[in-house]
Amino acid sequence: MRIKFILPALTEANSDNWRPIKYSLFPPLGLATLASFLREDDEAEICDEHVELLSIDDEPDLVAIEVYVTSARRSFAIADSYRRRGVPVVMGGLHVTACPEEALAHADTIVLGPAEEAWPRFLDDFRRGYAQKIYQSTRRDIAELPPMRRDLINSRNYLVPNSLVVSRGCPHNCDFCYTDSFFQQGKRFYTCSVEWALGEIERMPGRHLFFLDDNIFADRRFSSSLFHGMRGMGRIWQGAATVRSILDTELLDVAVEAGLRSLFVGFESLSQDAMLWHGKGHNLVSQYEEAIKALHDRGVMINASFVYGMEEDDETVFDTTVDWAIAMGLETTTFHILTPYPGTGLYQSLEAQGRILNRDWDRYDTRHAVFAHPKMSTQTLEAGYWRSYKRFYKWSNIARAARTKDRSLASLRHLLYVAGWKKCDPIWSAIIKLRQLDLALPSLERVLNGGDHGERQPRRGPATATRRHRKKIILGRTNT
Ligand code: B12
Secondary structure (H helix, E strand, C coil): CEEEEEECCCHHHHCCCCCCHHHHCCCCHHHHHHHCCCCCCCEEEEEECCCCCCCCCCCCCEEEEECCHHHHHHHHHHHHHHHHCCCCEEEECHHHHHCHHHHHCCCCEEEECCCCCHHHHHHHHHHHCCCCCEEECCCCCCCCCCCCCHHHCCHHHCCCCCEECCEEECCCCCCCCCHHHHCCCCCCEEECCHHHHHHHHHCCCCCEEEECCCCCCCCHHHHHHHHHHHCCCCCEEEEEECHHHHCCHHHHHHHHHCCEEEEEEEEECCCHHHHHHCCCCCCCHHHHHHHHHHHHHCCCEEEEEEEECCCCCCCCHHHHHHHHHHHCCCCEEEEEECCCCCCCHHHHHHHHCCCECCCCHHHCCCCCCCECCCCCCHHHHHHHHHHHHHHHCCHHHHHHHHHCCCCHHHHHHHHHHHHHHHCCHHHHHHHHHCCCHHHHHHHHHHHHCCCCCCCCCCCCCHHHHHHHHHHHHHHCCCCC
16 A cells, blocks of 8 residues: 655745754654554655655555644645545644544545554554544553654655654643543553664664653653663653643753753743643742753753743733743743643633634644734733844854853853754755755754763663663663
Protein backbone atom coordinates (compact mmCIF):
# COMPACT_ATOMS: atom_id res chain seq x y z
CA MET A 1 0.00 0.00 0.00
CA ARG A 2 1.24 3.53 -0.81
CA ILE A 3 0.50 6.05 1.95
CA LYS A 4 1.17 9.75 1.80
CA PHE A 5 1.30 11.59 5.13
CA ILE A 6 0.80 15.34 4.93
CA LEU A 7 1.33 18.15 7.44
CA PRO A 8 -0.30 21.16 5.71
CA ALA A 9 1.18 24.58 6.36
CA LEU A 10 -0.07 27.96 7.38
CA THR A 11 -0.19 30.31 4.41
CA GLU A 12 2.72 32.36 5.66
CA ALA A 13 4.83 29.24 6.07
CA ASN A 14 4.70 28.08 2.48
CA SER A 15 5.82 31.20 0.67
CA ASP A 16 8.78 30.49 -1.57
CA ASN A 17 10.40 33.81 -0.78
CA TRP A 18 10.09 34.18 2.96
CA ARG A 19 10.14 31.32 5.43
CA PRO A 20 10.41 32.23 9.11
CA ILE A 21 12.78 29.92 10.97
CA LYS A 22 10.08 28.86 13.43
CA TYR A 23 8.44 26.72 10.75
CA SER A 24 11.68 24.89 9.96
CA LEU A 25 12.47 23.85 13.50
CA PHE A 26 10.67 20.58 14.17
CA PRO A 27 9.72 17.65 11.95
CA PRO A 28 6.16 16.20 12.10
CA LEU A 29 6.64 13.70 14.93
CA GLY A 30 2.97 12.73 15.05
CA LEU A 31 3.08 11.54 11.43
CA ALA A 32 6.44 9.79 11.90
CA THR A 33 4.85 7.98 14.86
CA LEU A 34 1.90 6.84 12.75
CA ALA A 35 4.21 5.67 9.96
CA SER A 36 5.95 3.36 12.40
CA PHE A 37 2.82 1.19 12.47
CA LEU A 38 2.99 0.37 8.75
CA ARG A 39 4.03 -2.99 7.32
CA GLU A 40 7.41 -3.52 5.75
CA ASP A 41 5.93 -3.85 2.28
CA ASP A 42 4.03 -0.54 2.58
CA GLU A 43 5.49 2.49 0.85
CA ALA A 44 5.27 5.73 2.80
CA GLU A 45 6.26 9.34 2.41
CA ILE A 46 5.89 12.30 4.77
CA CYS A 47 5.38 15.70 3.21
CA ASP A 48 5.66 18.70 5.53
CA GLU A 49 4.38 21.71 3.67
CA HIS A 50 6.17 24.05 6.07
CA VAL A 51 9.47 23.02 4.53
CA GLU A 52 8.76 21.62 1.06
CA LEU A 53 6.43 22.12 -1.87
CA LEU A 54 3.44 19.83 -1.82
CA SER A 55 2.23 18.33 -5.05
CA ILE A 56 -1.30 16.98 -4.90
CA ASP A 57 -1.74 15.54 -8.37
CA ASP A 58 -0.48 12.06 -7.41
CA GLU A 59 -2.72 9.09 -6.55
CA PRO A 60 -1.51 7.17 -3.50
CA ASP A 61 -3.71 4.43 -2.02
CA LEU A 62 -4.30 6.54 1.10
CA VAL A 63 -3.68 10.12 2.19
CA ALA A 64 -3.30 10.79 5.94
CA ILE A 65 -3.49 14.42 7.03
CA GLU A 66 -2.62 16.04 10.39
CA VAL A 67 -4.87 19.02 11.12
CA TYR A 68 -4.06 21.87 13.50
CA VAL A 69 -6.52 24.69 14.08
CA THR A 70 -4.53 27.20 12.04
CA SER A 71 -4.01 24.85 9.12
CA ALA A 72 -7.58 23.49 9.04
CA ARG A 73 -8.62 25.46 5.96
CA ARG A 74 -5.58 24.36 3.98
CA SER A 75 -5.95 20.75 5.20
CA PHE A 76 -9.56 20.58 4.06
CA ALA A 77 -8.69 22.01 0.61
CA ILE A 78 -5.96 19.38 0.14
CA ALA A 79 -8.33 16.62 1.30
CA ASP A 80 -11.12 17.76 -1.04
CA SER A 81 -8.75 17.77 -3.98
CA TYR A 82 -7.64 14.15 -3.37
CA ARG A 83 -11.14 12.91 -2.68
CA ARG A 84 -12.46 14.45 -5.90
CA ARG A 85 -10.06 12.12 -7.69
CA GLY A 86 -11.15 9.10 -5.65
CA VAL A 87 -8.15 8.95 -3.29
CA PRO A 88 -9.31 8.08 0.24
CA VAL A 89 -8.40 10.52 2.97
CA VAL A 90 -8.02 9.89 6.70
CA MET A 91 -7.56 12.82 9.07
CA GLY A 92 -6.52 13.18 12.67
CA GLY A 93 -4.89 15.54 15.11
CA LEU A 94 -5.96 18.29 17.48
CA HIS A 95 -8.45 20.16 15.34
CA VAL A 96 -10.16 17.03 14.04
CA THR A 97 -10.69 15.93 17.63
CA ALA A 98 -12.02 19.34 18.65
CA CYS A 99 -14.33 19.74 15.62
CA PRO A 100 -15.15 16.25 14.30
CA GLU A 101 -18.28 17.31 12.36
CA GLU A 102 -16.30 19.90 10.45
CA ALA A 103 -13.56 17.40 9.56
CA LEU A 104 -16.01 14.66 8.57
CA ALA A 105 -17.22 16.80 5.69
CA HIS A 106 -13.74 16.53 4.14
CA ALA A 107 -12.54 13.03 5.07
CA ASP A 108 -13.45 9.42 4.51
CA THR A 109 -12.36 8.60 8.03
CA ILE A 110 -11.38 10.62 11.09
CA VAL A 111 -9.43 9.48 14.14
CA LEU A 112 -10.14 11.23 17.43
CA GLY A 113 -7.53 11.76 20.13
CA PRO A 114 -4.03 10.33 20.32
CA ALA A 115 -3.88 7.61 17.67
CA GLU A 116 -1.33 5.01 18.76
CA GLU A 117 -4.07 2.46 19.39
CA ALA A 118 -6.84 3.55 16.98
CA TRP A 119 -4.60 4.04 13.91
CA PRO A 120 -3.46 0.40 13.64
CA ARG A 121 -7.11 -0.63 14.06
CA PHE A 122 -8.09 1.68 11.23
CA LEU A 123 -5.25 0.37 9.03
CA ASP A 124 -6.43 -3.23 9.47
CA ASP A 125 -9.99 -2.29 8.54
CA PHE A 126 -8.83 -0.17 5.61
CA ARG A 127 -6.75 -3.01 4.18
CA ARG A 128 -9.78 -5.30 4.44
CA GLY A 129 -11.89 -2.71 2.63
CA TYR A 130 -14.31 -1.68 5.34
CA ALA A 131 -12.90 1.27 7.22
CA GLN A 132 -15.38 3.04 9.47
CA LYS A 133 -16.10 6.76 9.49
CA ILE A 134 -14.83 7.47 13.02
CA TYR A 135 -12.24 5.88 15.25
CA GLN A 136 -11.88 7.00 18.86
CA SER A 137 -8.84 6.11 20.88
CA THR A 138 -9.62 4.97 24.38
CA ARG A 139 -6.73 2.74 25.42
CA ARG A 140 -3.73 4.97 26.08
CA ASP A 141 -0.38 3.26 26.29
CA ILE A 142 2.87 4.37 24.71
CA ALA A 143 5.21 2.40 26.94
CA GLU A 144 6.61 0.41 24.04
CA LEU A 145 6.04 2.06 20.69
CA PRO A 146 7.77 0.93 17.52
CA PRO A 147 10.76 3.22 16.78
CA MET A 148 9.64 6.43 15.10
CA ARG A 149 10.09 6.41 11.28
CA ARG A 150 12.79 9.12 11.24
CA ASP A 151 14.00 7.69 7.93
CA LEU A 152 10.97 9.39 6.31
CA ILE A 153 12.08 12.81 7.56
CA ASN A 154 14.52 14.83 5.50
CA SER A 155 16.67 16.09 8.36
CA ARG A 156 18.32 18.78 6.19
CA ASN A 157 15.01 20.63 6.15
CA TYR A 158 15.02 21.18 9.91
CA LEU A 159 17.19 23.00 12.38
CA VAL A 160 16.16 20.55 15.08
CA PRO A 161 15.68 17.15 13.43
CA ASN A 162 16.51 15.59 16.80
CA SER A 163 13.24 16.50 18.41
CA LEU A 164 11.27 13.91 20.34
CA VAL A 165 8.25 13.46 22.62
CA VAL A 166 8.37 10.98 25.44
CA SER A 167 4.97 11.68 27.00
CA ARG A 168 1.50 12.71 25.95
CA GLY A 169 -0.64 15.40 27.54
CA CYS A 170 -0.24 17.09 30.89
CA PRO A 171 -1.48 16.46 34.44
CA HIS A 172 -2.87 20.02 34.81
CA ASN A 173 -6.21 21.50 33.68
CA CYS A 174 -5.66 25.03 32.35
CA ASP A 175 -8.85 26.13 30.60
CA PHE A 176 -7.07 27.54 27.53
CA CYS A 177 -5.08 24.39 26.74
CA TYR A 178 -5.89 21.82 24.07
CA THR A 179 -5.34 18.84 26.38
CA ASP A 180 -8.78 18.58 28.01
CA SER A 181 -10.68 17.97 24.82
CA PHE A 182 -7.93 16.03 23.06
CA PHE A 183 -7.46 13.48 25.83
CA GLN A 184 -11.17 12.99 26.63
CA GLN A 185 -12.30 9.39 27.13
CA GLY A 186 -9.06 8.06 28.56
CA LYS A 187 -5.87 8.93 30.35
CA ARG A 188 -4.78 12.55 29.91
CA PHE A 189 -1.14 12.21 30.87
CA TYR A 190 1.17 9.24 30.36
CA THR A 191 4.75 8.56 29.35
CA CYS A 192 6.65 6.07 27.26
CA SER A 193 9.11 3.79 29.01
CA VAL A 194 12.53 5.18 29.93
CA GLU A 195 14.02 2.38 27.86
CA TRP A 196 12.10 3.47 24.76
CA ALA A 197 13.14 7.10 25.25
CA LEU A 198 16.81 6.21 25.67
CA GLY A 199 16.66 3.96 22.62
CA GLU A 200 15.15 6.79 20.57
CA ILE A 201 17.87 9.18 21.76
CA GLU A 202 20.54 6.62 20.98
CA ARG A 203 19.38 6.45 17.37
CA MET A 204 19.74 10.20 16.89
CA PRO A 205 23.09 11.46 15.61
CA GLY A 206 24.89 14.58 16.89
CA ARG A 207 24.54 16.26 20.29
CA HIS A 208 21.50 18.50 20.32
CA LEU A 209 18.01 17.30 21.36
CA PHE A 210 14.68 19.06 21.80
CA PHE A 211 11.94 17.50 23.94
CA LEU A 212 8.57 18.73 22.64
CA ASP A 213 6.64 17.39 25.63
CA ASP A 214 4.26 19.85 27.28
CA ASN A 215 6.15 19.42 30.57
CA ILE A 216 9.24 17.25 30.56
CA PHE A 217 9.35 17.32 34.40
CA ALA A 218 5.68 16.33 34.86
CA ASP A 219 6.30 12.78 36.09
CA ARG A 220 9.17 13.07 38.53
CA ARG A 221 9.97 9.37 38.66
CA PHE A 222 10.08 9.07 34.90
CA SER A 223 12.05 12.29 34.31
CA SER A 224 14.57 11.53 36.98
CA SER A 225 15.19 8.08 35.59
CA LEU A 226 15.43 9.45 32.04
CA PHE A 227 17.92 12.16 33.04
CA HIS A 228 20.04 9.70 34.99
CA GLY A 229 20.11 7.53 31.89
CA MET A 230 21.16 10.48 29.74
CA ARG A 231 24.10 11.41 31.95
CA GLY A 232 27.29 10.51 30.18
CA MET A 233 25.71 10.70 26.72
CA GLY A 234 27.22 14.14 26.10
CA ARG A 235 23.89 15.54 24.88
CA ILE A 236 22.68 19.10 25.21
CA TRP A 237 18.96 19.63 25.16
CA GLN A 238 16.02 22.01 25.37
CA GLY A 239 12.49 21.36 26.63
CA ALA A 240 9.47 22.82 28.41
CA ALA A 241 8.38 22.79 32.06
CA THR A 242 6.19 24.56 34.62
CA VAL A 243 7.34 27.07 37.23
CA ARG A 244 6.48 24.67 40.04
CA SER A 245 8.44 21.78 38.59
CA ILE A 246 11.57 23.93 38.23
CA LEU A 247 11.60 24.51 41.98
CA ASP A 248 12.35 20.85 42.49
CA THR A 249 16.05 21.68 42.34
CA GLU A 250 17.18 18.12 42.94
CA LEU A 251 15.48 17.08 39.68
CA LEU A 252 16.69 20.23 37.99
CA ASP A 253 20.28 19.44 38.90
CA VAL A 254 20.04 16.00 37.29
CA ALA A 255 18.43 17.57 34.21
CA VAL A 256 21.34 20.01 33.91
CA GLU A 257 23.86 17.22 34.37
CA ALA A 258 22.06 15.39 31.56
CA GLY A 259 22.55 18.42 29.31
CA LEU A 260 19.60 20.79 29.86
CA ARG A 261 20.57 24.22 28.49
CA SER A 262 17.33 26.07 27.75
CA LEU A 263 13.77 25.73 28.96
CA PHE A 264 10.41 27.00 27.70
CA VAL A 265 8.43 28.15 30.77
CA GLY A 266 4.73 29.07 30.72
CA PHE A 267 4.64 32.06 33.10
CA GLU A 268 1.55 33.28 31.19
CA SER A 269 0.62 36.13 33.55
CA LEU A 270 1.96 38.21 36.43
CA SER A 271 -1.50 38.25 38.00
CA GLN A 272 -2.26 35.45 40.46
CA ASP A 273 -5.99 36.08 40.01
CA ALA A 274 -5.68 35.50 36.28
CA MET A 275 -3.85 32.23 36.89
CA LEU A 276 -6.56 31.06 39.28
CA TRP A 277 -9.34 32.14 36.93
CA HIS A 278 -7.90 30.09 34.07
CA GLY A 279 -7.16 26.96 36.11
CA LYS A 280 -3.40 27.45 36.25
CA GLY A 281 -3.31 28.04 40.00
CA HIS A 282 -0.22 25.86 40.28
CA ASN A 283 1.67 28.83 38.81
CA LEU A 284 2.43 30.89 41.90
CA VAL A 285 3.50 34.35 40.80
CA SER A 286 5.40 34.73 44.08
CA GLN A 287 7.67 31.86 42.95
CA TYR A 288 8.54 33.20 39.49
CA GLU A 289 11.73 34.98 40.53
CA GLU A 290 12.95 31.97 42.47
CA ALA A 291 12.38 29.72 39.45
CA ILE A 292 14.21 32.11 37.13
CA LYS A 293 17.14 32.30 39.53
CA ALA A 294 17.25 28.50 39.83
CA LEU A 295 17.56 28.21 36.06
CA HIS A 296 19.98 31.07 35.49
CA ASP A 297 22.24 29.95 38.37
CA ARG A 298 22.60 26.65 36.53
CA GLY A 299 23.27 28.23 33.16
CA VAL A 300 19.86 27.34 31.73
CA MET A 301 18.41 29.96 29.38
CA ILE A 302 14.70 30.72 29.49
CA ASN A 303 12.14 31.05 26.72
CA ALA A 304 9.21 32.58 28.60
CA SER A 305 5.62 32.41 27.44
CA PHE A 306 3.08 35.16 28.27
CA VAL A 307 -0.61 35.33 27.46
CA TYR A 308 -2.47 38.65 27.06
CA GLY A 309 -6.20 39.12 27.36
CA MET A 310 -6.91 37.24 30.55
CA GLU A 311 -10.10 38.38 32.22
CA GLU A 312 -8.55 40.92 34.61
CA ASP A 313 -5.95 42.32 32.18
CA ASP A 314 -6.11 45.96 31.17
CA GLU A 315 -3.99 48.18 28.91
CA THR A 316 -1.12 48.25 31.39
CA VAL A 317 -0.48 44.52 31.02
CA PHE A 318 1.75 44.83 27.94
CA ASP A 319 4.37 47.23 29.26
CA THR A 320 4.32 45.77 32.77
CA THR A 321 5.03 42.30 31.40
CA VAL A 322 7.79 43.39 29.04
CA ASP A 323 9.50 45.54 31.71
CA TRP A 324 9.43 42.61 34.11
CA ALA A 325 10.79 40.17 31.50
CA ILE A 326 13.70 42.50 30.76
CA ALA A 327 14.43 43.10 34.44
CA MET A 328 14.46 39.34 35.03
CA GLY A 329 17.05 38.85 32.27
CA LEU A 330 14.83 36.45 30.32
CA GLU A 331 16.59 35.48 27.13
CA THR A 332 13.62 35.00 24.80
CA THR A 333 9.88 35.45 25.16
CA THR A 334 6.83 34.40 23.21
CA PHE A 335 3.76 36.57 23.63
CA HIS A 336 0.29 35.30 22.82
CA ILE A 337 -3.18 36.74 22.73
CA LEU A 338 -5.45 34.45 24.74
CA THR A 339 -7.03 32.15 22.14
CA PRO A 340 -10.09 30.01 22.83
CA TYR A 341 -9.14 26.92 20.82
CA PRO A 342 -12.29 25.03 19.92
CA GLY A 343 -12.93 22.18 22.34
CA THR A 344 -11.36 23.90 25.33
CA GLY A 345 -13.13 24.97 28.52
CA LEU A 346 -12.29 28.55 27.63
CA TYR A 347 -14.05 28.26 24.27
CA GLN A 348 -17.14 26.77 25.87
CA SER A 349 -17.43 29.45 28.51
CA LEU A 350 -16.84 32.35 26.09
CA GLU A 351 -19.30 30.84 23.64
CA ALA A 352 -21.93 30.49 26.38
CA GLN A 353 -21.46 34.18 27.14
CA GLY A 354 -21.74 35.11 23.45
CA ARG A 355 -18.21 36.50 23.43
CA ILE A 356 -16.67 34.57 20.51
CA LEU A 357 -16.31 37.21 17.78
CA ASN A 358 -14.79 35.15 15.05
CA ARG A 359 -14.75 31.54 13.87
CA ASP A 360 -12.22 31.97 11.10
CA TRP A 361 -9.68 29.37 12.29
CA ASP A 362 -6.88 31.08 10.33
CA ARG A 363 -7.04 33.80 12.97
CA TYR A 364 -6.70 31.38 15.90
CA ASP A 365 -2.95 31.80 15.74
CA THR A 366 -2.54 33.67 19.06
CA ARG A 367 -1.77 36.91 17.20
CA HIS A 368 -5.40 37.86 16.69
CA ALA A 369 -8.04 38.67 19.29
CA VAL A 370 -11.02 36.48 18.42
CA PHE A 371 -13.16 37.11 21.51
CA ALA A 372 -14.66 40.12 23.27
CA HIS A 373 -12.54 41.20 26.24
CA PRO A 374 -14.27 43.09 29.09
CA LYS A 375 -11.70 45.91 29.24
CA MET A 376 -9.83 45.97 25.90
CA SER A 377 -10.86 46.19 22.27
CA THR A 378 -9.44 43.72 19.75
CA GLN A 379 -7.33 46.57 18.35
CA THR A 380 -5.85 47.33 21.76
CA LEU A 381 -5.01 43.68 22.35
CA GLU A 382 -3.41 43.20 18.95
CA ALA A 383 -1.47 46.48 19.07
CA GLY A 384 -0.23 45.64 22.59
CA TYR A 385 0.84 42.19 21.42
CA TRP A 386 2.96 43.55 18.54
CA ARG A 387 4.34 46.36 20.71
CA SER A 388 5.54 43.79 23.24
CA TYR A 389 7.64 41.96 20.66
CA LYS A 390 9.02 45.22 19.35
CA ARG A 391 9.98 46.48 22.80
CA PHE A 392 11.38 43.24 24.17
CA TYR A 393 13.59 42.65 21.13
CA LYS A 394 14.87 46.24 20.80
CA TRP A 395 18.67 46.14 20.89
CA SER A 396 18.82 48.42 23.94
CA ASN A 397 16.43 46.16 25.85
CA ILE A 398 18.23 42.99 24.80
CA ALA A 399 21.40 44.57 26.17
CA ARG A 400 19.63 45.55 29.41
CA ALA A 401 18.39 41.99 29.90
CA ALA A 402 21.83 40.56 29.10
CA ARG A 403 23.47 42.91 31.64
CA THR A 404 21.45 41.35 34.48
CA LYS A 405 23.75 38.33 34.27
CA ASP A 406 26.60 38.50 36.75
CA ARG A 407 29.11 36.71 34.51
CA SER A 408 30.29 38.30 31.29
CA LEU A 409 30.28 34.94 29.52
CA ALA A 410 26.60 34.50 30.38
CA SER A 411 25.82 38.02 29.08
CA LEU A 412 27.63 37.29 25.85
CA ARG A 413 25.80 34.00 25.42
CA HIS A 414 22.50 35.82 26.05
CA LEU A 415 23.33 38.37 23.33
CA LEU A 416 24.44 35.77 20.80
CA TYR A 417 21.44 33.55 21.39
CA VAL A 418 18.88 36.35 21.07
CA ALA A 419 20.62 37.89 18.07
CA GLY A 420 20.69 34.49 16.35
CA TRP A 421 16.95 33.90 16.82
CA LYS A 422 15.52 37.35 16.51
CA LYS A 423 17.85 39.54 14.47
CA CYS A 424 18.84 37.26 11.61
CA ASP A 425 15.57 36.60 9.78
CA PRO A 426 16.92 37.24 6.26
CA ILE A 427 19.89 34.95 6.94
CA TRP A 428 17.62 32.18 8.21
CA SER A 429 15.35 32.59 5.20
CA ALA A 430 18.34 32.24 2.86
CA ILE A 431 19.70 29.19 4.71
CA ILE A 432 16.26 27.56 4.54
CA LYS A 433 16.03 28.27 0.81
CA LEU A 434 19.47 26.74 0.27
CA ARG A 435 18.46 23.70 2.39
CA GLN A 436 21.53 24.10 4.56
CA LEU A 437 19.92 24.14 8.00
CA ASP A 438 22.08 21.27 9.19
CA LEU A 439 25.10 23.57 8.84
CA ALA A 440 23.58 26.02 11.35
CA LEU A 441 23.13 23.42 14.09
CA PRO A 442 26.74 23.42 15.36
CA SER A 443 26.47 27.19 16.02
CA LEU A 444 23.28 26.65 18.03
CA GLU A 445 25.01 23.89 20.00
CA ARG A 446 28.01 26.11 20.72
CA VAL A 447 25.86 28.97 22.01
CA LEU A 448 23.67 26.66 24.08
CA ASN A 449 26.73 25.11 25.59
CA GLY A 450 28.38 28.50 26.17
CA GLY A 451 27.61 28.54 29.92
CA ASP A 452 30.05 26.72 32.13
CA HIS A 453 27.53 24.55 33.92
CA GLY A 454 26.48 20.95 33.70
CA GLU A 455 28.20 18.02 32.19
CA ARG A 456 31.53 18.87 30.64
CA GLN A 457 33.29 15.57 30.23
CA PRO A 458 34.04 14.52 26.66
CA ARG A 459 31.27 12.69 24.95
CA ARG A 460 31.14 8.95 25.42
CA GLY A 461 29.27 6.88 22.87
CA PRO A 462 25.57 7.14 23.61
CA ALA A 463 25.23 3.43 23.15
CA THR A 464 27.60 2.81 26.06
CA ALA A 465 25.77 5.19 28.37
CA THR A 466 22.41 3.68 27.49
CA ARG A 467 23.59 0.13 28.02
CA ARG A 468 24.95 1.14 31.40
CA HIS A 469 21.61 2.68 32.33
CA ARG A 470 19.65 -0.33 31.11
CA LYS A 471 21.73 -2.55 33.32
CA LYS A 472 20.94 -0.30 36.27
CA ILE A 473 17.23 -0.45 35.56
CA ILE A 474 17.35 -4.21 35.38
CA LEU A 475 19.22 -4.33 38.67
CA GLY A 476 16.62 -1.97 40.15
CA ARG A 477 19.27 0.50 41.27
CA THR A 478 18.12 3.54 39.26
CA ASN A 479 18.22 6.59 41.46
CA THR A 480 14.68 7.89 41.02
C1 B12 B 1 6.19 21.24 17.30
C2 B12 B 1 5.01 22.17 17.40
C3 B12 B 1 4.87 23.14 16.41
C4 B12 B 1 5.80 23.23 15.21
C5 B12 B 1 5.23 22.50 13.96
C6 B12 B 1 4.30 21.39 14.17
C7 B12 B 1 4.89 20.03 13.85
N1 B12 B 1 6.05 19.94 13.25
O1 B12 B 1 4.22 19.04 14.15
C8 B12 B 1 5.75 24.76 14.90
C9 B12 B 1 6.84 25.45 15.65
C10 B12 B 1 5.84 25.12 13.44
C11 B12 B 1 4.41 25.11 15.50
C12 B12 B 1 3.74 26.23 15.14
C13 B12 B 1 2.50 26.57 15.64
N2 B12 B 1 1.86 25.98 16.64
CO1 B12 B 1 2.51 24.39 17.48
N3 B12 B 1 3.08 22.92 18.58
C14 B12 B 1 4.07 22.08 18.45
C15 B12 B 1 4.09 21.11 19.66
C16 B12 B 1 5.01 21.72 20.72
C17 B12 B 1 4.48 19.68 19.43
C18 B12 B 1 3.74 18.90 18.31
C19 B12 B 1 4.11 17.46 18.40
O2 B12 B 1 5.08 17.02 17.82
N4 B12 B 1 3.37 16.69 19.21
C20 B12 B 1 3.65 15.27 19.47
C21 B12 B 1 2.91 14.35 18.49
C22 B12 B 1 3.22 12.89 18.82
O3 B12 B 1 1.54 14.55 18.69
P1 B12 B 1 0.57 15.01 17.52
O4 B12 B 1 1.29 15.76 16.48
O5 B12 B 1 -0.60 15.64 18.15
O6 B12 B 1 0.13 13.60 16.85
C23 B12 B 1 -0.67 12.64 17.51
C24 B12 B 1 -2.18 12.83 17.36
O7 B12 B 1 -2.58 14.16 17.21
C25 B12 B 1 -2.59 11.99 16.21
N5 B12 B 1 -2.50 12.54 14.87
C26 B12 B 1 -1.85 13.61 14.42
N6 B12 B 1 -1.98 13.73 13.10
C27 B12 B 1 -2.71 12.72 12.67
C28 B12 B 1 -3.12 12.38 11.40
C29 B12 B 1 -3.89 11.23 11.24
C30 B12 B 1 -4.30 10.80 9.87
C31 B12 B 1 -4.25 10.45 12.36
C32 B12 B 1 -5.05 9.23 12.20
C33 B12 B 1 -3.84 10.80 13.64
C34 B12 B 1 -3.07 11.94 13.78
O8 B12 B 1 -1.69 10.89 16.28
C35 B12 B 1 -0.43 11.31 16.81
C36 B12 B 1 0.02 10.24 17.77
O9 B12 B 1 -0.89 10.15 18.83
C37 B12 B 1 2.58 21.22 20.09
C38 B12 B 1 2.30 20.85 21.54
C39 B12 B 1 2.03 19.37 21.67
N7 B12 B 1 2.44 18.86 22.80
O10 B12 B 1 1.50 18.70 20.81
C40 B12 B 1 2.22 22.66 19.71
C41 B12 B 1 0.81 22.96 19.25
C42 B12 B 1 0.35 21.87 18.33
N8 B12 B 1 0.93 24.24 18.46
C43 B12 B 1 -0.04 25.02 18.61
C44 B12 B 1 -0.13 26.30 18.00
C45 B12 B 1 -1.27 27.18 18.45
C46 B12 B 1 0.79 26.70 17.05
C47 B12 B 1 0.82 28.05 16.30
C48 B12 B 1 -0.51 28.61 15.85
C49 B12 B 1 1.53 29.00 17.26
C50 B12 B 1 1.82 30.37 16.72
N9 B12 B 1 1.27 31.35 17.36
O11 B12 B 1 2.54 30.51 15.77
C51 B12 B 1 1.75 27.74 15.11
C52 B12 B 1 0.97 27.35 13.84
C53 B12 B 1 1.27 25.99 13.25
C54 B12 B 1 0.50 25.64 12.00
N10 B12 B 1 1.16 25.28 10.95
O12 B12 B 1 -0.70 25.72 11.92
C55 B12 B 1 -1.11 24.45 19.53
C56 B12 B 1 -2.25 23.87 18.68
C57 B12 B 1 -3.63 24.22 19.14
C58 B12 B 1 -4.64 23.54 18.24
N11 B12 B 1 -5.81 23.33 18.83
O13 B12 B 1 -4.44 23.21 17.10
C59 B12 B 1 -0.26 23.39 20.33
C60 B12 B 1 -1.08 22.22 20.86
C61 B12 B 1 0.43 24.14 21.47
C62 B12 B 1 -0.50 24.51 22.58
N12 B12 B 1 -0.29 24.00 23.77
O14 B12 B 1 -1.40 25.29 22.43
N13 B12 B 1 4.02 24.22 16.39
